Amino acid sequence: MVLISTASTVVFVGVAVWAVLSSDTWPRVREQFFSARHFQEVWPAVLRGFWLDVQMFVVAEVLILAAALIVAAARSLRGPVFFPIRALAVVYVDLVRGIPLLLMILVLGFGIPALDIPGVPRSALFWGVTALVISYTAYTAEIYRAGIESVHESQRMSAQSLGLTQVQALRHVLVPQAVRNVVPALLSSFVSLQKDVALVFVLGVREGVREAQIYNSRTFNYTGFIAATLLFLLVSIPVARFTDWYSQRVRRRRQAMSS
Amino acid sequence: MTQAPSRLRIAGLSKTFGNLPVLDDVNLELRAHEVVCLIGASGSGKSTLLKAVNLLVPIDRGEIFLDDLAITNPDVDANQVRSRMGIVFQSFNLFPHLTILDNVTLAPRKVLKLDRAAAEGRAVELLRRFDLLDKVKDYPDRLSGGQQQRVAIIRSLAMQPELMLLDEVTSALDPVLVGEVLECIRELKGQGMTMLIATHEMGFARNTADRVAFLHGGTVWEQGPPQQVLGEPQRSETQEFLGRIVQAGRL
Numbered sequence: 137m138v139l140i141s142t143a144s145t146v147v148f149v150g151v152a153v154w155a156v157l158s159s160d161t162w163p164r165v166r167e168q169f170f171s172a173r174h175f176q177e178v179w180p181a182v183l184r185g186f187w188l189d190v191q192m193f194v195v196a197e198v199l200i201l202a203a204a205l206i207v208a209a210a211r212s213l214r215g216p217v218f219f220p221i222r223a224l225a226v227v228y229v230d231l232v233r234g235i236p237l238l239l240m241i242l243v244l245g246f247g248i249p250a251l252d253i254p255g256v257p258r259s260a261l262f263w264g265v266t267a268l269v270i271s272y273t274a275y276t277a278e279i280y281r282a283g284i285e286s287v288h289e290s291q292r293m294s295a296q297s298l299g300l301t302q303v304q305a306l307r308h309v310l311v312p313q314a315v316r317n318v319v320p321a322l323l324s325s326f327v328s329l330q331k332d333v334a335l336v337f338v339l340g341v342r343e344g345v346r347e348a349q350i351y352n353s354r355t356f357n358y359t360g361f362i363a364a365t366l367l368f369l370l371v372s373i374p375v376a377r378f379t380d381w382y383s384q385r386v387r388r389r390r391q392a393m394s395s
Numbered sequence: 396m397t398q399a400p401s402r403l404r405i406a407g408l409s410k411t412f413g414n415l416p417v418l419d420d421v422n423l424e425l426r427a428h429e430v431v432c433l434i435g436a437s438g439s440g441k442s443t444l445l446k447a448v449n450l451l452v453p454i455d456r457g458e459i460f461l462d463d464l465a466i467t468n469p470d471v472d473a474n475q476v477r478s479r480m481g482i483v484f485q486s487f488n489l490f491p492h493l494t495i496l497d498n499v500t501l502a503p504r505k506v507l508k509l510d511r512a513a514a515e516g517r518a519v520e521l522l523r524r525f526d527l528l529d530k531v532k533d534y535p536d537r538l539s540g541g542q543q544q545r546v547a548i549i550r551s552l553a554m555q556p557e558l559m560l561l562d563e564v565t566s567a568l569d570p571v572l573v574g575e576v577l578e579c580i581r582e583l584k585g586q587g588m589t590m591l592i593a594t595h596e597m598g599f600a601r602n603t604a605d606r607v608a609f610l611h612g613g614t615v616w617e618q619g620p621p622q623q624v625l626g627e628p629q630r631s632e633t634q635e636f637l638g639r640i641v642q643a644g645r646l
Binding site for chain 1: 449451
């Protein structure tokens with residue numbers, strides 16, 4: 137089995153590589169996208185920029201995970217008293233999910249600094265990350281909500297019958313079980329955010345993609361973009377593999393438990 | 396019977412689901428230390444009645460008093476009321492992500508605000524008394540159904556309730572596991588716990604209950620000492636119900 141799959145992979149990749157390398161335009165493609173000289177020249181700047189991407193990602197993700205949990209919890213409160221809170225959460229999620237992320241980054245990143253309000257930050261980086269947090273919080277809240285709803289109703293009833301308040305029931309009974317159920321979905325939203333942080337380049341923030349673009353506009357060479365691509369892949373592929381591994385582990389454990 | 400103070404009084408309780416009446420003018424009183432078994436076919440309203448007493452389902456009409464407090468009054472803090480009575484369900488509903496110890500200590504710590512040591516002391520004592528001390532560190536899925544149900548009862552007892560509501564607590568169990576749970580309930584009776592128990596175990600109702608109430612069509616059709624209700628039922632509906640139970644070999 138392994139032998140056949142190895143052999144077929146080698147043949148397939150071999151043919152594909154040969155087809156590309158033997159084409160007439162390959163030398164030009166190689167010079168434009170895969171030039172070793174340009175790579176060496178652009179690499180330090182792209183790497184420095186990418187480090188900013190990673191920092192933005194980490195800061196944004198932490199804020200998103202916390203804020204989204206609050207939104208999802210607010211949305212799952214029961215009873216007429218909590219109607220305004222629930223309604224606010226629904227409006228927020230609906231509104232934000234309807235706005236393209238790029239538009240949000242442009243409006244906040246260019247718009248708010250242009251207002252020049254004293255005391256309000258004017259940094260494009262700050263508003264770019266804020267836009268990411270606002271947008272991703274809405275999606276992530278929906279992931280959490282699905283998780284909370286996947287916990288059986290009897291758990292909520294049990295918690296309440298012991299005298300726990302709704303908030304206590306959420307915090308100690310529903311959310312811990314909900315989070316376990318949605319870890320794979322959360323991880324795959326990590327991968328997505330990890331790439332989307334690059335969108336703040338439109339504000340002129342000198343992250344990885346922006347550095348590659350600057351180099352490109354100076355030299356008309358695209359190798360910088362390939363360098364940035366490599367860096368993004370270097371991070372996202374392991375996370376994707378981990379997500380798969382983890383989901384499978386969860387599934388196996390559930391099967392073991394139910395049998 | 397000497398007149399112990401009234402612990403629970405249900406007066407004129409009615410509830411409909413849509414157009415379907417589930418509880419229809421239910422009147423029932425439990426004195427302190429009294430054990431009352433609710434019998435009746437599935438759908439007769441036993442379960443809804445217990446949930447209504449625990450304020451888990453809203454009611455349409457009537458009143459419920461715990462001691463002298465009208466708990467159906469909208470100004471009453473439902474969580475506070477619930478913390479004064481324990482309810483145990485057919486399906487155990489232990490918290491699967493918490494150990495047995497944490498299952499039992501969660502509510503005492505968060506609702507009664509006991510510190511961890513005090514809550515754990517109380518839990519360990521209860522677990523020892525019901526012979527589950529070796530399960531303290533286990534998660535619920537490592538326990539048998541009977542053990543889980545006993546933990547669910549202990550979880551309620553840890554709140555030191557004035558009243559226990561048991562909703563067909565043996566119905567989801569293997570026949571061989573029913574005995575240990577019933578034994579646990581009898582021990583509670585021995586300690587003077589006031590209990591309202593919905594059950595299909597007629598033998599248990601006969602030898603454990605002080606009073607049996609037959610629920611039919613959402614109302615208390617007949618009630619009295621077990622020998623009377625189970626032995627010489629007055630109403631034809633009760634006779635018919637018990638006749639079917641006998642046919643099914645459950646009495």
